[in-house]
Amino acid sequence: MTLFEKIIARQIPANIVAETSEWLAFHDIQPQAPVHVLVVPKKLIPRVGEAGLDDAAVLGALLLGAKEVARLTGILETGFRVVINHGADAGETVPHLHVHVLGGRPLGWPPG
Ligand code: 5GP
Numbered sequence: 001m002t003l004f005e006k007i008i009a010r011q012i013p014a015n016i017v018a019e020t021s022e023w024l025a026f027h028d029i030q031p032q033a034p035v036h037v038l039v040v041p042k043k044l045i046p047r048v049g050e051a052g053l054d055d056a057a058v059l060g061a062l063l064l065g066a067k068e069v070a071r072l073t074g075i076l077e078t079g080f081r082v083v084i085n086h087g088a089d090a091g092e093t094v095p096h097l098h099v100h101v102l103g104g105r106p107l108g109w110p111p112g
Pocket of ligand 1 (some may be wrong): 094
């Protein structure tokens with residue numbers, strides 16, 4: 001099982017923000033902004049580059065999940081960023097697709 005499958009199965013604790021039949025959203029253990037939440041599909045897709053056409057509904061649900069997280073955490077109006085890291089150069093560390101939702105402060109662009 002991946003780390004995130006264990007969190008989804010409640011084998012590892014997490015600070016959960018929201019959940020649907022398709023995804024679980026919980027606070028990142030090492031937040032990079034005042035709000036830093038991960039939206040994780042319950043279907044194991046290792047990374048976005050391995051998603052297929054049959055994953056289209058899940059991918060759409062993740063973005064709508066990011067919007068819902070932004071609403072629940074109060075950053076929908078002030079602004080937020082959605083990030084997916086794929087592979088080594090992007091700094092991916094957990095091989096289970098996840099969307100980072102970051103906000104609560106001005107975010108620099110471009111990212112370093
Ligand atoms: P990645 O670098 O793969 O895009 O993002 C993985 C994220 O998972 C990192 O931001 C990291 O802080 C977070 N993370 C790693 N282990 C845990 C954990 O056990 N619990 C939670 N809530 N987040 C974790």
